[in-house]
Amino acid sequence: MKEQSAELSKKYSLQKYILAIVGITVALIYLLFMGLFGSNIIKYLISLITTNQYLLIALYILVFTIILDVITIPLSFYGGFVLEHIFKLSNQKFLSWVKDELKKFLISLVLLVLLVEIMYIFLRNFPNSWWIFVTIVWIFFSIIMAKLAPVLIFPLFYKSVPIDNKEVKEGLDSLAEGTGINIQGVYKINLSKDTKKANAALAGLGSTRRVLMGDTLLDSYSLAEIKSVFAHELGHHVYHHIWKMLAVGTITGFLGFALCHCVLSKVIATLGYQNVHDIAAFPIICLTLGVLGFILLPIQNAFSRRLERTCDRYAIEKTNDPEAFISTMDKLAEQNLADRNPNRLVELFFYSHPPISKRIEMAKEHWGQVLQYNR
Ligand SMILES: [Zn+2]
Numbered sequence: 001m002k003e004q005s006a007e008l009s010k011k012y013s014l015q016k017y018i019l020a021i022v023g024i025t026v027a028l029i030y031l032l033f034m035g036l037f038g039s040n041i042i043k044y045l046i047s048l049i050t051t052n053q054y055l056l057i058a059l060y061i062l063v064f065t066i067i068l069d070v071i072t073i074p075l076s077f078y079g080g081f082v083l084e085h086i087f088k089l090s091n092q093k094f095l096s097w098v099k100d101e102l103k104k105f106l107i108s109l110v111l112l113v114l115l116v117e118i119m120y121i122f123l124r125n126f127p128n129s130w131w132i133f134v135t136i137v138w139i140f141f142s143i144i145m146a147k148l149a150p151v152l153i154f155p156l157f158y159k160s161v162p163i164d165n166k167e168v169k170e171g172l173d174s175l176a177e178g179t180g181i182n183i184q185g186v187y188k189i190n191l192s193k194d195t196k197k198a199n200a201a202l203a204g205l206g207s208t209r210r211v212l213m214g215d216t217l218l219d220s221y222s223l224a225e226i227k228s229v230f231a232h233e234l235g236h237h238v239y240h241h242i243w244k245m246l247a248v249g250t251i252t253g254f255l256g257f258a259l260c261h262c263v264l265s266k267v268i269a270t271l272g273y274q275n276v277h278d279i280a281a282f283p284i285i286c287l288t289l290g291v292l293g294f295i296l297l298p299i300q301n302a303f304s305r306r307l308e309r310t311c312d313r314y315a316i317e318k319t320n321d322p323e324a325f326i327s328t329m330d331k332l333a334e335q336n337l338a339d340r341n342p343n344r345l346v347e348l349f350f351y352s353h354p355p356i357s358k359r360i361e362m363a364k365e366h367w368g369q370v371l372q373y374n375r
Pocket of ligand 1: 232233236308311
């Protein structure tokens with residue numbers, strides 16, 4: 001049974017990796033094509049409709065995103081809907097998938113237009129130092145998003161209710177004691193409306209800080225297992241991981257926009273753009289950020305895996321229950337068809353969490369040498 005599911009996980013994961021690589025390649029080709037040929041044409045056509053620079057930017061971003069979305073729809077449909085159904089991981093209806101995709105498209109479009117409009121205000125007014133201002137805007141934007149996403153964005157996709165099971169509530173309450181997380185801030189979200197996969201997460205900042213736990217997890221895991229997942233999420237809270245990830249985002253944002261400035265000033269004339277604040281050069285900015293993001297991906301993932309390991313260790317010590325941790329990992333791998341033992345290169349590029357085999361190995365090392373860690 002286990003071997004069969006391991007084989008299934010391998011097949012499922014392989015398709016996921018291939019889809020991700022194809023997705024990156026398609027986006028890269030699109031940006032290259034736009035940067036070299038298409039962008040100027042689109043800008044010219046829009047400039048026939050309006051000369052207002054704000055409207056021109058908004059329309060350009062609209063067209064730019066629609067074309068990219070149309071090109072990548074087959075990939076997102078296959079990866080997000082067909083594949084999940086083939087592997088019996090999803091119970092989402094087609095219309096509900098379409099509705100979610102439309103919502104995602106609209107939300108990201110509004111945010112992107114807002115950010116790009118602000119970025120071009122600085123590009124127009126400070127052609128040499130715009131990237132410093134834009135990095136500062138980026139930092140504020142990331143903090144505001146981290147703060148507001150749990151109350152503004154998540155509810156558009158999932159319903160969350162405070163945990164009602166008395167036994168679970170009391171169990172989590174005792175774990176949370178002294179950590180600053182209030183049990184009122186632990187929510188059950190209805191993941192099961194779309195997926196059979198289980199998941200949990202820490203989200204929000206300050207007053208919106210909360211632990212979100214899927215009903216797919218709460219309804220089918222033992223109390224000890226639920227506690228071990230919850231303790232892992234508590235670890236993220238106790239060690240300020242959301243702030244640490246925001247700090248990493250700040251550094252990469254700084255590097256990214258500085259690099260964009262260098263690239264833009266070098267290629268503007270060669271590629272036939274008017275100046276640095278020419279919206280037609282927008283694909284060059286995306287391309288630069290995309291390539292840098294890809295290069296930094298292994299470092300970012302390694303950092304994230306390190307944080308996850310810290311939380312695994314915290315969970316085991318806090319609950320003093322490595323057995324429950326291991327059975328949770330086993331269940332999660334089975335339920336989510338996770339590849340327990342990915343290739344090292346795959347781990348570098350795609351794994352923000354350590355592979356299940358390593359998480360279990362770590363827990364086994366703790367077996368017998370777990371210290372009482374209740375305070
Ligand atoms: Zn985690």
